[in-house]
Amino acid sequence: QKEVEQDPGPLSVPEGAIVSLNCTYSNSAFQYFMWYRQYSRKGPELLMYTYSSGNKEDGRFTAQVDKSSKYISLFIRDSQPSDSATYLCAMSPHLSGGYNKLIFGAGTRLAVHP
């Protein structure tokens, strides 16, 4: 079993819909939680970064972390066709070396159609 599980989709929604993406994990040592967006033939780009449990909002994006359930979510409001991409969750333990050794989920492919 992988340390981070993520439904690969694909997920297809109409423009303007609210999108919910999520990941579960098994390693209780994870402290830092991220969501990345990856367009085809591009590298991942950071969308949201959360430390430990809680919610964080940035524009149309909201990230939630529930460490008790080992479950993280990303919500996208008012989705746009330009949001069509693969969304990767990533997490890292608190390493003594002071760097993020990112463990990624498999990614969820999202298509937002006009």
Place this chain on the structure above:
Amino acid sequence: GAGVSQSPRYKVAKRGQDVALRCDPISGHVSLFWYQQALGQGPEFLTYFQNEAQLDKSGLPSDRFFAERPEGSVSTLKIQRTQQEDSAVYLCASSLAQGFYYEQYFGPGTRLTVT
């Protein structure tokens, strides 16, 4: 400003050949990471540099994989005697400094196909 660049963007190698993949991080970035992304999967950590020091190479899949960053800027990932299972996109990322709150900026990757 310029982001992380990688070259070549595409590489086709015959099984058994050696390959070298280059990463140019953002200027001044101290930390550098290599990841391997198989088709339909998320990236997997390979190795981490702080300046020229390779502090973590726990993700390198075999002793055929070797990475270096001799002057603390450009990095090269070398794969010897390539195998078909090495086919993947190799991503490089850099961050400004050591620490948990510094964003990793990814390059576009090198797509390696071993035939």
